[in-house]
Amino acid sequence: MFSDDLNMIRQKGLHRQIIDRAAPQGRLIEIGGCMLVNFSSNDYLGFASGGVSGAEIREILDEFGFGAGASRLLSGGTLVHGQLEEALARFKGTEGALLFNSGYVANIGVIPALASDECAIFSDELNHASIIDGCRLSRARTVVYRHCDVDDLRARIRSSDAVRKLVVSESIFSMDGDIAPIADLYRLCRAENALLYVDDAHGTGVLGGGRGACAHFGIRDPNDIVQMGTLSKSLGSFGAFVATAAETVEYLVNTVRTLIFSTALPPVLLAGALHSIRRIEGDEKVIEGLWERIRAVHRGLEALGMDKGRSETQIVPLLCEGVSEAMNLSEHLRREGIYAPAIRPPSVQRPRVRLSISAVHSESDVQLLLDALRRYRERGS
Numbered sequence: 375m376f377s378d379d380l381n382m383i384r385q386k387g388l389h390r391q392i393i394d395r396a397a398p399q400g401r402l403i404e405i406g407g408c409m410l411v412n413f414s415s416n417d418y419l420g421f422a423s424g425g426v427s428g429a430e431i432r433e434i435l436d437e438f439g440f441g442a443g444a445s446r447l448l449s450g451g452t453l454v455h456g457q458l459e460e461a462l463a464r465f466k467g468t469e470g471a472l473l474f475n476s477g478y479v480a481n482i483g484v485i486p487a488l489a490s491d492e493c494a495i496f497s498d499e500l501n502h503a504s505i506i507d508g509c510r511l512s513r514a515r516t517v518v519y520r521h522c523d524v525d526d527l528r529a530r531i532r533s534s535d536a537v538r539k540l541v542v543s544e545s546i547f548s549m550d551g552d553i554a555p556i557a558d559l560y561r562l563c564r565a566e567n568a569l570l571y572v573d574d575a576h577g578t579g580v581l582g583g584g585r586g587a588c589a590h591f592g593i594r595d596p597n598d599i600v601q602m603g604t605l606s607k608s609l610g611s612f613g614a615f616v617a618t619a620a621e622t623v624e625y626l627v628n629t630v631r632t633l634i635f636s637t638a639l640p641p642v643l644l645a646g647a648l649h650s651i652r653r654i655e656g657d658e659k660v661i662e663g664l665w666e667r668i669r670a671v672h673r674g675l676e677a678l679g680m681d682k683g684r685s686e687t688q689i690v691p692l693l694c695e696g697v698s699e700a701m702n703l704s705e706h707l708r709r710e711g712i713y714a715p716a717i718r719p720p721s722v723q724r725p726r727v728r729l730s731i732s733a734v735h736s737e738s739d740v741q742l743l744l745d746a747l748r749r750y751r752e753r754g755s
């Protein structure tokens with residue numbers, strides 16, 4: 375039924391496949407029967423397989439069982455849900471926090487709840503697919519502004535006659551690794567009476583000592599921002615949350631369809647995330663270690679003259695001229711013992727190999743990567 379469509383995808387070199395592992399991922403990953411150094415994961419602190427212990431999980435299982443059984447608004451919530459929300463609010467410095475089943479589900483649920491049909495949404499041109507879908511699901515008009523361009527955004531806000539305005543941006547952009555000017559966006563939103571929504575999926579556990587973009591930019595009262603964060607990246611688990619003012623949380627509980635009409639998260643997943651937050655709060659070196667590796671990779675890439683675009687974080691694109699160059703570079707790295715997949719359209723406009731750096735990488739992992747890239751350049755391909 376779909377063979378023509380599939381052939382078209384293949385012809386463009388854009389055919390994708392699911393790769394399933396037989397073992398956990400961490401510093402190393404097994405792909406196609408080979409153990410490779412893993413530069414592909416969003417598990418930036420290595421908590422996904424090296425975090426919470428089996429005994430701790432067992433305890434939660436004995437206490438609450440595995441499945442939640444129902445939506446949070448019926449009977450699906452547990453004390454662990456509330457405990458984690460309290461910890462998240464403290465971690466983010468907000469009055470409240472509210473859990474969602476994933477980052478995707480948070481964006482497609484919360485954005486429509488915040489933006490009714492008399493609202494205009496101003497969305498960065500490089501925002502994540504889940505934000506784009508959230509904008510589409512709302513009945514608001516969406517205005518796309520130039521990437522991280524505060525002047526362009528200001529002009530677009532001022533020429534809008536919408537009664538309510540919502541500005542949406544990622545903090546660390548997931549494919550380019552640059553940081554949005556959150557403090558400037560916040561100032562502009564206050565001046566223009568707009569609400570700011572920050573998708574801090576990649577900033578949580580990385581920026582601001584782990585507390586995310588608002589802490590990084592020293593925003594003193596983040597309660598009038600709506601911050602989304604995920605439990606699935608640095609926190610090594612699964613799920614997501616919004617941290618904001620208590621009244622906004624109460625409004626979201628009453629309006630977000632992906633919260634009201636979907637089963638609550640299993641409490642064991644939440645215990646894992648709680649454990650991760652406590653580790654970050656308890657030891658500053660966790661985040662410092664990550665930043666040491668990030669700086670080493672950036673220095674090395676600069677010395678090699680690699681084009682890493684605007685990246686200033688743990689996410690580093692190695693920008694390529696076309697799809698086949700990106701595939702070749704990824705293949706070369708794989709032969710050198712490194713897993714870093716090529717990212718192609720429609721995920722990004724410009725093909726690239728996306729590196730993600732983790733606190734669990736060793737100095738010699740970084741050296742292996744840089745040596746492999748040097749050989750790639752020398753080969754002239």
Ligand SMILES: *Cc1c(COP(=O)(O)O)cnc(C)c1O
Pocket residue numbers: 476477478479481502504544548573575576604605606613614
């Ligand atoms: C990964 C990601 C999401 C989705 O989070 P999941 O928990 O994986 O569903 C949302 N926004 C951004 C920017 C992301 O990178």
